[in-house]
Amino acid sequence: MSLRRAATRIYAVVLRAFPRRHREQYAPEMIDTFDRELAGQRREHGNWRALRFVLAAGLDAVSAGLGERLRHWRFGGAQATGERRRGGMMRTGMSWLDVKLGLRMLVRYKGLTLAGGLALAGAIGIGAAWYDVVGDQLHPRLPLPEGHRLVEVEMRNASSSKGEWRVLHDFLNWRRDVRAIEELGAIVGMVRDIGMTPTNFGEAPYVYRAVSAATSSPLVMGVRTAGDPEALAARVRVIATGIDPGLRLDDVQSLDALVWSEDAPMLASSGAFVAVVVLGLCMSAAGIFSLMSVSVARRTREIGLRAALGASRGRLLAGIFSRAIVLVGSGIAAGNVVLNLPGLGLADGATALLRTSAVMLTVGLLACVGPARRVLRIDPTEALKAT
Amino acid sequence: MTRKAKDPATLIPLKQSIYRVLLALPDGELLHGYAIMQAVSAMTDGRETILPGTLYAALARMADEGLVDEREGPDDDPSGGPKRRYYRRTSFGRAVARAESERLRALLDIAVAQKIVREGKG
Numbered sequence: 001m002s003l004r005r006a007a008t009r010i011y012a013v014v015l016r017a018f019p020r021r022h023r024e025q026y027a028p029e030m031i032d033t034f035d036r037e038l039a040g041q042r043r044e045h046g047n048w049r050a051l052r053f054v055l056a057a058g059l060d061a062v063s064a065g066l067g068e069r070l071r072h073w074r075f076g077g078a079q080a081t082g083e084r085r086r087g088g089m090m091r092t093g094m095s096w097l098d099v100k101l102g103l104r105m106l107v108r109y110k111g112l113t114l115a116g117g118l119a120l121a122g123a124i125g126i127g128a129a130w131y132d133v134v135g136d137q138l139h140p141r142l143p144l145p146e147g148h149r150l151v152e153v154e155m156r157n158a159s160s161s162k163g164e165w166r167v168l169h170d171f172l173n174w175r176r177d178v179r180a181i182e183e184l185g186a187i188v189g190m191v192r193d194i195g196m197t198p199t200n201f202g203e204a205p206y207v208y209r210a211v212s213a214a215t216s217s218p219l220v221m222g223v224r225t226a227g228d229p230e231a232l233a234a235r236v237r238v239i240a241t242g243i244d245p246g247l248r249l250d251d252v253q254s255l256d257a258l259v260w261s262e263d264a265p266m267l268a269s270s271g272a273f274v275a276v277v278v279l280g281l282c283m284s285a286a287g288i289f290s291l292m293s294v295s296v297a298r299r300t301r302e303i304g305l306r307a308a309l310g311a312s313r314g315r316l317l318a319g320i321f322s323r324a325i326v327l328v329g330s331g332i333a334a335g336n337v338v339l340n341l342p343g344l345g346l347a348d349g350a351t352a353l354l355r356t357s358a359v360m361l362t363v364g365l366l367a368c369v370g371p372a373r374r375v376l377r378i379d380p381t382e383a384l385k386a387t
Numbered sequence: 388m389t390r391k392a393k394d395p396a397t398l399i400p401l402k403q404s405i406y407r408v409l410l411a412l413p414d415g416e417l418l419h420g421y422a423i424m425q426a427v428s429a430m431t432d433g434r435e436t437i438l439p440g441t442l443y444a445a446l447a448r449m450a451d452e453g454l455v456d457e458r459e460g461p462d463d464d465p466s467g468g469p470k471r472r473y474y475r476r477t478s479f480g481r482a483v484a485r486a487e488s489e490r491l492r493a494l495l496d497i498a499v500a501q502k503i504v505r506e507g508k509g
Contacts, residue, residue: 018444026420026443028469033421033439036468061440068444 004042007054008035014058017065019072030061073313102326105295113291113327120284120331120360229254284331284360285367292324292371303375304383313376320372321365328364332357395479395486398452404445407437409454409476409484417473419460420446446474454480 011034015027034057042050106113225232233252240249253261296303303316336353401409411426412418418426420442427437437445450457460471476484499506 015440018440022444022447026447026472029420029471030439030443032468032471033424033442036421037424037439057438057440060438064440064444068447071448 004035004038007038011054011058011061014061015065017062017069019065019069021072022065022068102323105291105323106327106330109291109294113330117327117331117334120287120328120335120364122280122283122335281359281363285363288324288327288364288367289370291327292320292368293374295323296320296371296374300378300383303378304380307378308380308384316375317372320375321368324364324368325361328361331364332360335360395483398454398483399486399490401483401487402445404437404441405449405454406484406487407435408442408445408449409480409487412455412474412476412480414476414481417458417475419471419473423474446472449480450474453477454483 008031012027012031015023015030018027037057038050038053041053223229223232223236236252237249303319306316306319336357407427408423411423411430420439423446424437424439424442427435446455446457449455454477455474456477458473458475460473462470495504498504
């Protein structure tokens with residue numbers, strides 16, 4: 001086989017980048033045009049220019065073919081372009097009829113709708129709670145004017161000297177009791193943090209304030225050692241007692257151990273949260289996928305009839321995705337309503353809900369890709385024959 | 388069947404490939420794809436070329452937009468090879484080419500005013 005014939009055959013394969021309808025119409029001419037031009041380039045300019053032409057024409061075919069595929073996918077090819085230009089509801093590819101049919105579908109498949117809606121609501125709740133937890137841990141903010149000036153707010157039990165979790169109730173109390181940051185106490189100074197906890201990542205400065213004699217406040221001291229820090233622990237205690245007999249050092253440990261003890265619960269809870277969120281998303285996606293698959297299977301004949309009457313691919317897809325949007329939208333709305341019920345207080349912040357809803361919408365639409373592809377594969381002739 | 392847009396301005400600015408094909412098609416003359424490809428190269432002394440993929444994608448769109456009339460060629464085409472389609476620029480295609488040329492001339496006038504190029508020179 002000559003090189004010219006080989007190149008032409010390869011070009012014929014590359015033309016698969018074009019949609020089938022385009023290939024059926026133009027491929028023989030395109031191959032012939034390519035072949036003639038290749039022969040001309042080789043005759044007039046030699047093999048090197050011919051090779052350059054082959055490469056350029058191949059890339060050009062891939063690029064133009066993908067462009068045509070995109071055009072066919074968006075507008076359903078030439079016919080739908082005309083439909084689109086004629087305007088009206090065809091302009092968006094969706095109509096109120098789609099929304100109405102979507103609502104009817106929700107009523108018709110009650111079990112699946114309930115399962116899908118509950119899964120979506122649950123996933124939104126988990127997602128919103130996740131954002132709240134992460135937001136509180138990474139960006140704690142005191143709800144006061146200039147609250148951002150405080151980089152670390154920690155609750156301590158005065159009797160046990162143990163740290164306590166901040167809860168929404170504490171912030172509400174602070175908002176009620178404290179009118180300005182200064183009321184928290186005179187700030188003695190700020191130093192660079194030694195990075196004990198994962199909440200400040202070792203870079204944020206620490207704020208120290210004066211401790212009155214009546215206050216039992218824990219103090220944290222960092223000691224840099226040249227050798228093994230474990231060996232120095234006992235000696236540090238002795239040194240401290242030598243300075244002040246009342247100075248008692250508790251919980252002496254290496255920085256690595258301290259950081260790990262702080263990190264481990266956070267990592268475990270984060271992992272558990274992520275697992276639950278992913279599970280919720282998968283459940284929602286599976287529910288939507290099932291509902292849309294059942295819907296497509298039952299409407300095969302109707303879809304085939306529509307295709308036979310000239311409905312474009314975009315129009316058929318709009319019918320599927322609009323119903324999915326109705327389903328996902330209903331689930332998101334239900335989830336948001338439940339989370340904002342008075343007294344429940346699960347979702348703190350519109351941004352978290354907005355983000356979670358956006359994620360759910362994306363997942364819901366992705367779950368429809370499979371059923372949508374099935375719609376595009378429906379052969380009108382076969383569908384109309386089926387009883 | 389082709390559908391013709393009413394106003395040429397709706398298609399402006401044109402894709403370069405479509406503009407080149409419109410310029411390469413003489414009034415009233417029917418050309419097949421390969422001839423258009425050669426005409427594009429000839430009218431610019433080889434400085435501008437159009438490759439088959441881009442050419443046929445452009446022709447499909449142009450036929451759809453009503454910029455060209457597409458006709459089946461005879462079974463025993465004198466040019467040899469497979470059965471070809473022939474294309475002729477429509478009056479609407481000519482109007483769109485004029486609108487695009489005027490748009491480009493307005494830009495060229497700005498370039499001349501800013502002394503980026505001299506009038507009538509490259």
